[in-house]
Amino acid sequence: MNKVLATMIITRFRKLVNPASYRFCRAFLSDIRHHQEVRNVEDIRNIGISAHIDSGKTTLTERLLFYSGRIDEMHEVKGKDKVGAVMDSMELERERGITIQSAATYVLWKSKNINIIDTPGHVDFTVEVERALRVLDGAILVLCGVGGVQAQTFTVTRQMARYSVPCIAFINKLDRKGADPHRVLNQMKEKLHFTAALTQIPIGIEDNLKGIIDLIDEKAIYFDGPHGEKVRHDEIPKDMRAEAVDRRQELVECISNVDDVLGEMFLEDKTPNNQDIKAAIRRNCISRKFIPVLVGSALKNKGVQPLMDSVISYLPNPAEVENFAFKESDDGSEPSKVILSPARDKSSPFVGLAFKMEQTRFGQLTYIRTYQGSVSKGDIIWNARTGRKIKIPRLARMHSNNMEDISEAYAGDICAFFGSQIIYGINSCTRSCYLDVCKDPTFHYTWDSDSKEMIVSGMGELHLEIYGQRMANEYDCPVELGKPKVAFRETLTAPCKFDYFHKKQSGGAGQYGRVVGILEPIPSPRNTELIFSPEIVGNNIPKQFLPSIERGFRMMCEKGHLSGNKIRGIKFRLKDGQSHSVDSNDIAFACAAVGAIKQVQKLGRWHIIEPIMKLEVTVPYEFSGPAIAAICKRSGVIVNTEEASGYMAVSAEAPLNDMFGFTTELRTLSQGKGEFTMEFSKYAPVRGDVQQQLTSGYKDDNPDSHLERNIIL
Known part of the structure; x- marks a missing residue:
């Protein structure tokens, strides 16, 4: 439908019908526009919105959808109106006001199709950002105008660098008290080492934020209407003209430092026009040499439409990004690298990457990015990982948690397969190739x-x-979450002799067996083992009964008498014994071994040991003091410290029982910049207070723990 005609129909309906009917008409026409097929790959943008938590990503996405006509009303992220943001479709997301899982949608802006993936900002869900950026051609890096460069900002920028994803930056929340875009820009340069410059500056700040100034076109932009939907261009205010000239000059100089064409013009004292500047920004943004920085406030509906214009102007289309796969060879040699064709036709074999799978109310849903060729409903594709063929019964484009059926998808599209039995890590194509990934690899x-x-x-x-x-x-599967149990162990502190005689007579063949020896501790690092050592001289105990003695010994070591944990780190040295030609049997000697252990439990000196973990903590140098203090507070012992490149690496050993919650504490004290790894080192005796707590708790929970246990052979 012609865009002018659609606008006329909307205007006429607004005058003639009630608001509800008007909204229905607007949504209907929006659906018509969005279902128009985009044939040229140059008219597609695949972008993600990434940032530190609570920087305004989802609020920004809500505005993008509204201004493009994709949705008819905007709602609050936390769902105070019991509706919530469109992209936060989970009830938990609306309750907590955070994004938990990435969500895909698409909009049509100035005849360009923009596929958008809204990603979480919390570090716990960083895998959602990782697998989204892998399939995107560009990104919007959102920064808080007050917080600036924050912990998760470092993470997402590293992820963008890993997959060579170009981005533009948007300094958000300039309506908040303490906002300063120039401070945020300096942080981007100093902390992230970006070559960046403002392409816009705000008109006013905090409560006085009125609009923005476009430094390239040298125009003031205001956002009128109840929702900022009417974009008005005007002259730059007189009191800001000098600043606008200076900032524009800074922008040109910054681009000239990375762009050869603009650099030559700068050296020759030639004044670049607006198109020269925009072309230079696009070239260097795509090559990741320069990042244009835009400003505004998504919540106050200021600066969003120019941001969408910049997405089209500066971020690449799928044809400007080189993607490749590896084609298997028939002779078994190394796979060959194949550059994928971005042409939106059916001449090339289909190649796609499934980057996410989720279970919805409709069933299994697999998100896929198409890189080459096309796929249609009913097609049979090839899973390069499993070597199996898969039929596609249904193909859809996603708008948050809503599906819109489509008949086919071409190179550059992001769509979803529904109803097919696709497994994790699908690599789909009509010819074999190696591509990877899918499920949440951070949850085990x-x-x-x-x-x-x-x-x-x-x-x-x-x-x-x-x-x-x-x-x-x-x-509908409620679970109880709690602190995991630590694998404590019980062991001897000193050798203890045993001499146990088991005799039972009840008519007929009886039971007769005697074992004599020493139970002694095994020093670290072998104090997690059990050793049975028969050291008998002569034939007082026939050899056929030795396995039964070992079986009784090991069975008793499955549960200690102090805390109910396993007994480890002891050696059963069998020195002597007695047997009977008629009454001795396997069960008699097994019972004799059980009695020997019980005898040592009464006479020997026992203690509880716990796993000691080896820690490697890395934090910025300014947080090294609090990090070391946190380790010592958890009974950790510092082994070594090293400083390099502004970071402090601390090696330490600490009990596993004291390390629960250390992840959250380390993130808090280091502003999210600290990291640590932990692996098992050894077992060592627990502190006296811990042993007292474990033994008391075991006796309270198991009042009959002193009773004999049945022997199962």
Whole structure:
């Protein structure tokens, strides 16, 4: 439908019908526009919105959808009006006011199709950012006008660099008290080492934010209307003309330092026109040599439309990004590298990458980015990882959690397969190629046979808490989350002799067996082992009964008498014994070994040992003091410290029982910049207060722990 005609229809309906009917008409016409097929790859942009948590990413996306006509009303992120932002479709996201999982949508802006992925900002969900950036051609880096460059900003910029994703920056929240775009720009240069310059400056700041000044076109831009939907261009205010001239000169000089064409014009004292500047920004933005910085406030509806214009002007289309795959060879040699064609036609074989899979109310949904060729509903594609063929029963484009069926997708599109049995890590094509990835690799679960618990691990406490709530809400499977049990062990502190005689007679063949020897501790690092050592001279105990003695010994070591934990780090030295030609049997000698252990439990000196972990903590040097203090507070012992490139690496050893919650504490004290790794080192005796707590708790929970246990052979 012609755009002018659509505008006329909307205007006429606004005058003639009630607001609800008008909104329906507007949404209907929007759907017509968005279902128009984009045939040219130059008219496509695939972008992501990334930032530190609470920088305004989802609010910005809500404005992008509204101004493009994709949605008819804007809503608050935290869902105070019981609706919430479109891209935060999960109930948990609306309750907490944060983005938990990435969500895809698309808009049509000035005849250009922009596929958008809104990503989380919390570090616990950074894998969502990782797999989104892998399939995107460009990104918007959102920075808070008050907070500036924050912890997660470093992470997302490293991810962009890893996948060579060019970006433009948007300094948001300039309506807040303490906002300063020039300070944020300096932080980008000093902390992120960006070559960046402002392409816009705000008219006013904080409560006085009125609009922005475009330094390239040298125009003031105001956003009128109840929602800032009417963009008005005007002359630059007189009191800001001098600043605008200076900032424009800074912009030109900054670009000239990285662009040869503009650099030559600068040296020859030639004045570049607006098109020269924009072309230079685009060239160097795509090559990641320069980052244009825009300003505004998404919440106050200022600066969003020029940002969308900059996405089209400066970020690349799929044809300007080189993508490749590896083609298998028939002779078994190394795969060959193949450059993928971005042409939007059916002449090339289809190649796509599934980058995310989720379980929705419709069933399994797999997000895929097409890189070459086309795929249609009903097509059969090839999974290069499994070597299996897959039929595509349904193809859709995603708008948050809503699906819109499409008949086919071409190179450069981001779509979803629905209803096909696609496994994690799909690599789809019509010819073999190697591509990778899919499920959340930061969430793991294992069954711990020692504690009889399911152990889950993730990026942090929030990550695990969210997964627990999702299992209860989405799958009707409530779970109890708690601190994992530490694998404590019990062992001897000194050797102890044993001499136990087991005799039982109840008519007929009886039971007769005697064992004599020493139970002694095994020093570290072998104090996690159990050793059975038969040292008998002669035939007082026939050899066929030795396995039964060892079996009784090991069975008793499965549960200690102090805390109920396993007994480890002891050696059973069998020195002597007695047997009977008729009454001695396997069960008699197994019972004799059990009695020997119980005898040593009464006579010997026992203590509890715990796992000691080796830590490697890395923090910026200015946070090294608090980091070392946090380790010492957790009974850690500092082994070594090294300083390099402004960071302090601390090597230490600390009990595992004291390390729970250290991730959150380290992030807090280091502004999210600290990292650490932890691995098992050894077992060592616990502190006296810990042993007292463990033994008291065990006796309270198991009042009958002193009773004999049945022997199962």
